Structure formats: structure tokens, C-alpha cells
Amino acid sequence: NAGVTQTPKFRVLKTGQSMTLLCAQDMNHEYMYWYRQDPGMGLRLIHYSVGEGTTAKGEVPDGYNVSRLKKQNFLLGLESAAPSQTSVYFCASSYQKGQAYNQPQHFGDGTRLSIL
Amino acid sequence: GDSVTQMEGPVTLSEEAFLTINCTYTATGYPSLFWYVQYPGEGLQLLLKATKADDKGSNKGFEATYRKETTSFHLEKGSVQVSDSAVYFCALSDEYSGAGSYQLTFGKGTKLSVIP
Numbered sequence: 001n002a003g004v005t006q007t008p009k010f011r012v013l014k015t016g017q018s019m020t021l022l023c024a025q026d027m028n029h030e031y032m033y034w035y036r037q038d039p040g041m042g043l044r045l046i047h048y049s050v051g052e053g054t055t056a057k058g059e060v061p062d063g064y065n066v067s068r069l070k071k072q073n074f075l076l077g078l079e080s081a082a083p084s085q086t087s088v089y090f091c092a093s094s095y096q097k098g099q100a101y102n103q104p105q106h107f108g109d110g111t112r113l114s115i116l
Numbered sequence: 117g118d119s120v121t122q123m124e125g126p127v128t129l130s131e132e133a134f135l136t137i138n139c140t141y142t143a144t145g146y147p148s149l150f151w152y153v154q155y156p157g158e159g160l161q162l163l164l165k166a167t168k169a170d171d172k173g174s175n176k177g178f179e180a181t182y183r184k185e186t187t188s189f190h191l192e193k194g195s196v197q198v199s200d201s202a203v204y205f206c207a208l209s210d211e212y213s214g215a216g217s218y219q220l221t222f223g224k225g226t227k228l229s230v231i232p
Contacts, residue, residue: 004159033219042205042224043160058219090159102148102167102209105220107159 002026006091006108013081013115021076021111023091030096032074033058033105034066036087043090049074050096081115088112118143122206122223129196129230137191137226139180139206147208149173149182149189150220154203163191163204196230203227 004025013019023032030051035043045058049068063085065077074093078085092105123138141147148167152160164173169184178193189206206223 040224042222043220044222045219048219092160102165104150104162104165105160107152107161109157109159 004091004093004106004108006089006111008111009109010112011114013078013113015081015083015115017081018077018079019081019113020078021089021091021113023074023076023093023108024072025074025091025093025106026072027093027095027106028071029093029106030071031094031103031105032068033092033094034064034074034076035090035092036060036085037090037110038087046076046089083115086113086115118147118208118210118221120206120208120221120223122204122226124224124226125203126227126229129228131198131230131232132195133230135191135193135196135200135228137204137206137228139189139191139223141187141189141206141208141221143187143208143210145210147210149180150207150209151178151180151189151191152205152207152222154205154225156202160205196228198230198232201228201230 007022033048034046047066049055052071067075089111091108094103094105150165151163153163164175166173166182172181180191203225205225207220
């Protein structure tokens with residue numbers, strides 16, 4: 001009963017390096033999301049996807065790119081990591097049923113990313 | 117735009133004490149309201165939700181009532197346990213929010229510690 005799985009769980013990068021965070025869900029959900037969580041800031045939406053092959057910007061998209069080539073996977077890329085991107089990243093997914101806005105989101109356990 | 121304001125933490129209570137975490141919101145449309153809980157080292161889990169005025173969401177002894185007249189969704193529990201120690205997030209999803217009706221707007225979270 002995996003749900004939403006994020007890899008890796010921890011990563012340390014140097015400024016300027018690139019990396020990709022992987023999110024996989026096995027619930028056949030249409031919608032997927034990437035958030036970052038910073039102390040005192042709650043969760044902020046980076047990018048989201050409403051279906052395979054589609055992506056859209058959230059509240060804080062700068063410095064990140066995403067791809068949704070397969071319905072079950074949602075990738076978050078950092079092209080040139082900066083210390084300001086040190087954060088905990090959460091992926092979530094939700095089911096589309098009627099009016100999507102009242103469907104709960106299911107979260108992964110997060111990726112702790114440190115940029116030195 | 118939409119926003120969620122919840123009481124600042126941290127909140128420390130003794131076991132069996134009564135818990136209230138205040139949450140108020142502003143929204144363009146008619147939102148659905150959620151409480152999520154985050155245990156240490158884990159992702160967010162849906163605790164309860166309400167989709168229309170006067171609805172009461174409940175789960176694991178926690179309750180919250182959707183009050184449209186006061187734009188509030190306060191979380192309550194009659195008798196907290198040590199296992200309830202976590203961070204609690206109030207959130208809303210609004211059918212008219214921004215680029216799509218799929219986004220959650222989160223409060224900043226309230227950390228609850230319950231001591232024996």
C-alpha cells in the first residue's frame with residue numbers, strides 16, 4: 001500500500017548543481033503537486049499537473065521545472081541549485097471526481113534537500 | 117487572493133486537556149476546508165474536511181465546524197493524548213482560486229506538544 005513515494009529522502013547539493021526529485025503514486029490520481037515547506041511559512045505550491053503531459057506554475061515556481069510524462073510520475077528539477085532552495089519538498093496527488101476542489105490531497109513523506 | 121490564518125504555536129498541553137486551534141480564512145468563492153496533521157518526519161495526512169456551511173468534520177476525536185458567517189474552521193478535541201503531538205495545518209480549496217480549482221492554500225501550521 002505505497003500511496004505516494006518520493007525519492008530520494010535526503011540530499012545535499014553544492015550551489016550550482018542540478019538534480020531531479022521523483023514522485024510516484026499508485027492510486028491512479030489525475031492531479032499531482034509539488035510543495036516546499038519552510039519554517040514559519042507553511043506549504044507553498046511550486047508546480048502542479050492536472051494530467052499526463054500537462055504542468056502549471058504554482059505560487060513559487062522560479063528556479064524549478066517539472067515534467068509529467070507518465071500519469072503515475074511527477075518529476076521536480078532544480079537546474080542550478082541555490083541555498084535559498086534548501087527546504088523540505090513534498091509531493092501530493094489527488095483524485096478527480098466531479099468538482100476537484102473538495103478532494104483531499106495525499107502526501108508523500110518528503111525530501112529534505114540542503115544546498116551548501 | 118485566498119488566505120488562511122491559524123493561531124501561532126507552539127501549543128503545549130497536558131494529557132487529557134481540551135484543545136482548540138483557531139483557523140479563519142478569506143476566499144473568493146465557496147471553499148472546501150480541511151485540517152491536515154503532520155507527525156514528525158512524515159508527510160501531511162488528511163485529518164478531516166468539510167465542504168459546505170455548517171458541516172462538521174470529525175475524525176479520531178477531532179472536530180471542526182464550517183462556519184461561513186465567521187469564516188472559521190476551528191479544530192477541537194476534548195481530551196488530547198501524547199500521540200496527538202504533531203503539527204496541524206488548516207487549509208482551503210476554492211473553486212475560483214487562481215489558475216485552477218485544484219490548489220490548496222495552507223495556514224502556517226500550529227505545533228502541538230502534549231505532555232504526560
